[in-house]
Amino acid sequence: MNSFAIVCLDDDPLVVEKLNQDLADFADLFDIYNAYSITEANDILEEIATNNQRVAMVICDNELGDDKGVNFLVTLDQYPASKQARSVLLNDMPQLDTIMQAVNEGRLHYCLTKPWNSQELKQVLLKELTHFVLKHPDEDWLKYSQLLDHRRILNAHIERQMSRFRSGFIQHSHTLDDTSLANQVIDALHEFFASNDETRACRSYSANHILTQEGEANNFLWFITSGEVALYKKDEHGCRHEVVRAGPGHLVGGMSFISGESSFSTGVTLCGTDVIKLDRELFNKVMNSRSELLPLFTNLLLRNFNRRLKGSIQTEMRLQQTLKSLDEAYHQLVEKEKMAMLGQLVAGVAHELNNPVSAILRGSDTLKQTIGTITNTPLSHENQDRGNEIMQQAMQSRPLSTSEARQRAKQLTGVLGDKQLARKVVQMGIDDATHLEQWLLPQKNQLPQVLSEWENYYQMGNFLRSINVCAQRIADLVKSLKSYARQDDESIHFVDIHEGLEDTLVIFENKLKRHHVVKEYSLLPPVYCQPIALQQVWTNLISNALDAVEEPGEIKVITRQVTDELTGQQAVEVIVEDNGKGIPPEQQAKIFELNFTTKREGNFGLGIGLSVCQQIIHQHNGSIRVESKPGLFTKMIVTLPLGEAVKESL
Template structure:
């Protein structure tokens, strides 16, 4: 029998059965009771109280024939076993009056409408049961962490333990005088090392033995049990002055041991002195083995520091002034950092918008010339209509890989007899056998003139498509900025990866024309993803590749399906490669770190692109890796797993 119970109340046995099924994951920690009327529910509550249990959650239907479920929820406070119970009200349709009544009575924590979403119910169950359990500090919360909200329970457990520690720290040590506190610590240490002091922690020194050196690093904490130690400090002229003496119960080297800073002073024994010497490893071993020593040691250390501060009023004043100066400097740095980040954001947005805006302006200028050429075309009406068809196809054209382009042009050359014309025909997408038979071959003698005129239609459609893509890119950027400000999740879509890649390549068309672009696309199934987020990945990878190569360089974009893994699942791989300067091995492990950039001087680089790319890829359960050889090539490999539905 468990300590807590869950009560399900509904006059429909099928609904109760559904609730029981949803409660199966919680059945190991909560006993589940069913009732089909309010009278049965009251009997169940009485039985639970007699068993010594408490009700954690009540799930109640509002419409119980002649009875009202809200009234039952309001009456829960009258039963000792259910006064702290959480409650969920189920409605066939939203009934505002009933809901408001329960809310006003403080007896409604969540409301569900039939039919409910099983996932929503599971989330509500986890939330409400977690809230109930965390009100019971006498329970072992970690026992429930695997079934309920692990993070809330773990955080609450840590806060509870720290609260108990702080309470024990204040109550157990504040009444002890310095000598008693020091004796408790040293006695416990001597007891710990009795017969087990292979590290020789308990030592004796003669006079003039140096424990710490001013300005030197210190990894030792010294407990003085007998004798006396003087601490010396040098002035600006190198003269040594005694600043304080430490006797039994005092600590030497505490500040530098805790902070890791160089020793503030030089510690020298003045007579035969017994000490307990602890390095960091040994200190951790002692504190982990004797946790009750930690509050005692902390209090002892604070008292030593307090004595040091009281011993030098001038030092304290200087320290306060230094802390005030550091605080002012910190606020100044924070303000400067805010301004710097704002500048980076503005520069980044301007950089992202520059390419699509430039493409739109370039396309507009070209369209001015092309429109005039088309309106004055010497083509007959039939060929003009065919030109319009070519323009429409260009506006909706799908990308071809370089290899496929080359192969289709080669096959067409045997028919047309001119390789240059064949390449034009393939580029315009009119190498279909039917078009070839009806359009081209009957006019073979005037193909050069026809293709030159039709190319204007093709360019018109291509530029219109480019302008549309770039305008959509700007809209997507604005949408991304809005989403970033709202922290909303982007909608998942089923898309063709090639379309996003091709849209990104269009944006960089002005830069890409100065290089050799090779597209090696393989047939791929649609991918469920966040297309706007992935477009940001392609934009960063292609932009980085362009920055890495000298003119004329080579950019290769490859897509393919990975080999099936042990479970037979496959993934889409997108590879962006360049023949640029490469990345040294020492930097390859850092390129995904925030604010790290490999951009050459004069190139824009915030050092955030690949870090953001990695986050986006991880959100898609994928990976991004780098392969590079300095002076030869770099390729970024993005792997996106296909889900079961795909």
């Protein structure tokens, strides 16, 4: 006896026989009942109820003697066994009023006209019986899948299974603690493998047995039933650190097993440990045979991942707090060091201010004498005008490098016939062809006296320029000191690097005159930078070079344009080289550390330190390095990029 029945009602035995023939394919899963009157049909419905069956479909003729089949369909809801039955009405000819009545009263699902097409009836049965079966979730739907609508039944079955899984998952996630959940999974696995463990899934390991290896493929999942496993992770230096421990009820290798990625850590047993070891094939076999395990396992896996995630978050928060504390401690240390050095800097700046102040006083004294000489000059009006041009040019002229001045004087000596005169002409900047033809050669006989007078104009212009430079340098020193103490922002613009270098050399003029200074300047494009900040760098480098050399020493200032070997970007190199005692190799790596010095005791320069210089250069996206050989030389090489890169960094 089947769970469901189909009732055929017609007062014509031939019609009933034809229906039975068309329903033959359905007879294995649905019991077929035949009735030839409404009274007999009602008796059948009572019999079906007595047998605990349910009516799946009623096929009823509308013309049943004095009765109407549609009236019988309307009364089906009165019987518990036929309350959800599907209905098909048979008519000798289409009767719209009858059909509308059945539709309106909700008991007609399909209408067929006699004689009907067997294929059409079969399609109606497939659709309506499938609909009826799916309304009964307690029934085994899969046994109907080959007879009825296969796709609809399979989809419904999958959805029902997923619903049960979700329901079971939610239920267990709220009602079971971690230990109970783990025990249920482990007990179910032990029960499964009690009589079926050909693969030796249940295993025991001694201490120091490796389960997973960091960075290597992992195809297994371990359920720990007793013992303890430590997970280790290597740092960038290859040192191994313990990151977590897993005990009974925990999983090892879960993430790599599920994702197929390499193992994140190395799992090692710490003592005798019992595990259940599953590969993917065995895992699928277990889950397919014990469907109740899938929600339990999923819940257990998520809880393991959740514990790992919480641990990672807590570790990250502790690291963030530690980094914050270290950062605050670092800034406090820098400020303390800075304030300690600021006291030295004030003394150094006060000492260095003597240089420009002395230059201004010396220049003003010289100007008093020079002005008197110029006002009483014996030069003609034309040569006085030329002297004024020389003075204006000296106030704005760009200094020549030593080698260039020497080369130009050598070329001019052959023309003027006097080496000293040639040097003066080059120094004044009037050695070009125009000045030579119009100024110098026409008065070659009186040239020594004229140049002597013009030299006064040149010296006046040069001293005026020096006074202006020194005054500006005093302002820059004060501003630099203020910037160092208060970190005020400085304007950024394109400047000529040589101007800052020359201004710095002027400040050290009194010290530099005891040494041989060589300037090898190349033609450079303007550099986008903070000029005052860079001037701190030049001041420190030249001060260090002066402290390193014995009198008389040699100091070279070299500039050139280069191409970065790594990026291919154009850059400017500024090199300050001295022939002093050099820096030992073991100290070269330390010279940029805060408050580290190689100066002899008693020597004190500006005091801002190479560490600050390095910071300034890095802010310009540049670099600073040292090349030195003890007893021979020391080169400080500053590289500053040209173009948009330095703009973006600043």
